[in-house]
Amino acid sequence: MKNILLAISCLLFINTIAQKNNDAAKFATTITQQDLKQQLSIIASAEMEGRETATEGQRKAAAYIEEQFKRLGLTPGNNNSYQQIFNVYQDELTSATLSLYKSSFAFNKHFTVSLNNTAQGSFQINEIIFASFGIDNKERNDYNNLDVKGKWVLLIESNPTDIDKGNTTSPSRNSSFLKIRTAMQKEVAGIIVISKSFDNKQPTTTSSMGLMYMKKPTETNQPIPIITVSYQAAASILTKTLNNYTDLQNIATGKYATNIFLTINKQTHTLQSSNVIGIIEGTDKKDEYVILTAHYDHLGKRGNDIYYGADDDGSGTVTIIEMAEAFAQAKKKGKGPRRTIICMTVSGEEKGLWGSDYYTQHPIYPLNKTTVNLNTDMIGRIDPSYKGDSLNYVYVIGEDKLSSDLLPISDSINQHFKLELDRRYNDPKDPNRFYYRSDHFNFAKNGVPVIFYFNGVHKDYHKPTDTIDKINFDVMEKRARFIFTTAWVMANRENMLKRDIPLNMPPRR
Ligand SMILES: [Zn+2]
Missing domain, CATH: 3.50.30.30 (Glucose Oxidase; domain 1)
Known part of the structure; x- marks a missing residue:
């Protein structure tokens, strides 16, 4: 009798897990190539002037992202404001x-x-x-x-x-x-x-x-x-x-x-720039957080050349907007995340990871209650030197650090996606030093487990030719859905990710 009851409750438990994963899959499909493209056609447009930190182009992009967060029903992330302003000089x-x-x-x-x-x-x-x-x-x-x-x-x-x-x-x-x-x-x-x-x-x-x-x-x-x-x-x-x-x-x-x-x-x-922050409040674990980041700034204009930054990091920025939409829709259907989702697009990245530095120095939500930072910086292109299935990979960086929970979660989610999770750049000693080169680093430095998603560099990297026509929306959609599902699992699992691996890496030069 006892055993039968146990068996039944086990079955129920497995069913709810399957159900939750179905929910994740269902809302992940709201992230579509068409939506990503439509958003990116605005973020990476000439009107945004290359989005250089503390310029008119950056402010236009911030206003646009804020408007999207509002439209989707996100709550302002910084008290009554969607922006966290910081000074630059x-x-x-x-x-x-x-x-x-x-x-x-x-x-x-x-x-x-x-x-x-x-x-x-x-x-x-x-x-x-x-x-x-x-x-x-x-x-x-x-x-x-x-x-x-x-x-x-x-x-x-x-x-x-x-x-x-x-x-x-x-x-x-x-x-x-x-x-x-x-x-x-x-x-x-x-x-x-x-x-x-x-x-x-x-x-x-x-x-x-x-x-x-x-x-x-x-x-x-x-x-x-x-x-x-x-x-x-x-x-x-x-x-x-x-x-x-x-x-x-x-x-x-x-x-x-x-x-x-x-x-x-x-x-x-003294000039000003900002991080744009919107949240989807959690249910029973709303005082714990999953923070999703991408940088919306880029290199601006030099003379007549606009640095559109469609991949870097227009791709990450619009992925944040689309993930925000997927979580907001889930919430409207009564499937909101247990933990609070913080959607933050930062500026100052190209100048030296300033926005994420400012946020981690002045966190609006406690970093020790922030279970993970998933950072997306360049996921719309294909590394020409990639040897595997180039339409089906993403470089993942940081998963074996700070928390032993990260990597098994990625791998188990990927059983469904079957992406090539390529970890070649994971080592901080890799000569490219990608581990240090985007905003997740400021979270990792402060003890928050991170995963950084990245497509690698290409000939248009940091050139005016990083334009929307070169984005592969098919592979970008797969990557964005994978990141969303990872965020979903981390927001809904019973415990925060354990922090059981001491930060042990050479400092950023
Ligand atoms: Zn970037």
């Missing part, structure tokens, strides 16, 4: 002068100031250390025998391998960034970079804008002055005769007496 150069023994160099002809993370003020420089190429690595150390701490350094922007390749080869931004970082690690007072790219420039006035940044410098993290000069200016500073930029490599490193006076004045503008 941008410096404008208002004036700059550089003189040597009282004779001035022309701005933009012989010197310029990079506004990014540069200190302002007046600087008298009586001694400068020439550090040649400014390289300090395994193969080469230009800082050998140089004491640069607290001193001004002068260094060549190019690398020894490309210095004589003519003026058309400008050194990569990355290489000067590395050199500046190397010098800063040596606690120099200021940096003068000798650039080869002055020749074709016409002198212009100041009043240029630097890159946006999110965190104001603190007292312990003060920027140092960094300027760029022409090789002719460098020759005067070093009192050497140089016929061209290439001659710089023959100058000995070391200390040079000088008499430089530099002024930099800038004005900091």
Whole structure:
């Protein structure tokens, strides 16, 4: 008798699980190629101007997403507002002068100031250390025998391998960034970079804008002055005769007496950006959360080129809208999620994961009650190098970290979907470092288990050609339904995901 009852209750239990999974499957089918395409035709349209953070295009996109959340019946996610506003900053150069023994160099002809993370003020420089190429690595150390701490350094922007390749080869931004970082690690007072790219420039006035940044410098993290000069200016500073930029490599490193006076004045503008948040309140576990994220910002416009960002991350943004719709419909039919679903599209991602950083620093819903973050960044395209069934795969990243529940849940849901869940990029030590490169990272860093869904890169990645006509809505629909079903299972299971794996990974560089 007892056993029979147990058998019957087991059967009932299995039936309810099957029923719930049927429900998930039923509402997943409300996510359709047609809807995804229709939404993306707006998000990735010219009218959204590439959605750069803290610009008009981003605000238009935010307003559109907010309107969709409202239309679908989502509750505002930030008290009475659908937006969580955060400040970003941008410096404008208002004036700059550089003189040597009282004779001035022309701005933009012989010197310029990079506004990014540069200190302002007046600087008298009586001694400068020439550090040649400014390289300090395994193969080469230009800082050998140089004491640069607290001193001004002068260094060549190019690398020894490309210095004589003519003026058309400008050194990569990355290489000067590395050199500046190397010098800063040596606690120099200021940096003068000798650039080869002055020749074709016409002198212009100041009043240029630097890159946006999110965190104001603190007292312990003060920027140092960094300027760029022409090789002719460098020759005067070093009192050497140089016929061209290439001659710089023959100058000995070391200390040079000088008499430089530099002024930099800038004005900091405060701008605003936002995360757009709507929620579907849970039933018996409404104080626990599943957070679905995608970034709605992209690279904006450069000149006449619009960076449409259809895949990056228009695809994720519209997937959030469609998942919101599926959960909202389920709720209307009495099948609402047990846990609260937070639908959040963030901005500032392309600038450095700012929106998710801001949210995890100022969480509206407690992170220790947030069972999982499912982050979708680029799921509308196919990686041309993909070797398997290219119309039926998704890269999944992060599942083996923080919670041992994640991976078995993905695999069991996938028994129905039969996607190729490709985990090749899962290792944080993978040279591409995808684990660090989207918004889930800020949640993982704060202990929230994450899964990141991604299609890999392609030739239109971060180009104006990332447009809607190249999206494969068939594979995107499969991926979106799979992510929705995963969210459904995680929102409805009895327990929150256990957090049984300590976060153990190298920090983000
Ligand atoms: Zn992206």
